Amino acid sequence: MENIMKKGRLLIMFLALLWITGIANAATGEKKESVLGPGDTLKIFVFGQPDMTTEVKVSEAGNITFPLLGEIFVDGLTPSEAERKIVKLLESKDILRKPQVNIITASLQSQMVSVLGYVRNQGRYPIEGKRRLTEILAMAGGIIPDGAEQITLIRSNGSKYVKDIIDVLEMIRSGDLNRDLNIRSDDLVYVERAPRFYIYGEVQRAGVYKLERNMTVMQALSVGGGLTQRGTERGLRIQRRGEEGNLQILTVKSSDLVEPDDVIYIKESLF
Template sequence: MPLAPRGQDSMPAPYYLIGPGDTLDIFVWRNDDLHKTLRVRPDGRISVPLIDDVDAAGKTPTRLARDIEARLSGFVVDPIVTVMVVDFSGTFDQQIRVIGEAQKPQAIPYRDKMTVLDVMIAVGGLTEFASGNQAVISRMSDGKQKQYRVRLDDLIRDGDIGANVAMNPGDILIIPQRYI
C-alpha cells in the first residue's frame, strides 16, 4: 500500500510524554540544593532527593512537576517545581525505529512533521548493501500492523522528492539487504 507524500496536518501535535532515556532538569524554586539534572531510568523512574523514586515515564513534564510537588510538600513548604526535558528519547510509541541496512540503525525521537528523509539523515543514510526501494514502514493503523513500501533509493540516490513520505510516531522503518 503506498503512502502519500507529506502534506499539511490539521491536527495539533500531542503533548510530549517523558520516556526512558530522557534527561530532565528538575528545578525547585528557592531550593537550589534540590535542583537536579536526571536521566529517566529504563524502569521509567527518577530518583529525587528527599522523596526517592518517582514514576516519570508516560507523564507530561507538567504532570511530573505536580507529582513531585505533592511528594515534596512533606519536606518543603509550598514547593514550586519546574520540569524541563533537556534531552529527548520519548516513549517507544513516540520514537521511530530504523532496522536493517541503515548506516546507524537506531531508535530516534519523533518530531512533528517528520518525513522519511529526516529519518534517513538521522541514521546516516543507507549502507552499500541496502535494497532501498524494497524498504517498508511498519505502522499500527486501526489497531492492526500494516506495512507500506517506501522508495528510499529513488529518494536518496535519485532525488525523487515524491518518494519522501510522512512518518508517524511508533513507525518502524525496515531496510532489507539486497540480494547479489
C-alpha cells in the same frame, strides 16, 4: 537522465510539502514531547532551590528519586506532565508554595527506533516527540542509491508484530502524506536493496544495474550504454525465474518490461 531529473523535482516538491506542514504545525501551537521511560536521564531544576537541583535516571520500574519526596512514578508521562506532578507533590506535602519546576531530558534511551538496511547511517535513533517516517530516514542520512523505494516498517501490535510496506516514491508523486506514518518506540524501519537486473553480451557496459520502475528492455539497453557494433536487437533473450523458481529463457521485444533479477542477453549479429 530525464527520469533522474523528474525524481529530483518530485523530491523538491515533497520537501516543500514537509516545510509547509511544519509551518502549519507551528501555527497551531503543536508541541512535540516524548514520553518518559526506563533508562531516560533527566535534569530537574526547582527555581530558587539549588539544593533540589538533581540529575536522575528513570528506573526499570519507571520511578525517579527526588529530594524530600522519595520515589515518583513518571513512566509514560511527558516532561511537562512530570513537572506538574512534582509541583503538586511539593505543594501537597507543604514543602514549597507555588514551586517552579523544570525538567530537561538529558538522554532518551526508552524511546528509540531502529533503522537498518540501505540507508547512509544504520543504527538506533531517539524519538523526541512525534517523528514521521521521512524524518527518521533523514536522521539516518537518507536512502543510498542502491536502496529500494519501498520501506518496510515492523512494529509490535500487542502480542504480535505487524509488517507494513510504505511506497515512498508513490507518496512523493501523489503528495499524499497519509502514509508518512508516525514512528513509535521500538519500531524497526528497514530499507531493502533495490531490485536489480543483469545485462551481458554485445553491450557497451555489461553488468548489474538498479531496476527502475516500469523499465523496458530498450531502457535497460540504454543503461548498459547501448549495443556494440556487433550487437543486434533481433532475438533479444531474457533469463527469468518463474514463480516456482524454475529457470525460463524468454524471447522478448524492446518494449517489454524488465522484472527483478532478469538477465538480458544481447546476441552478436551474424551480418
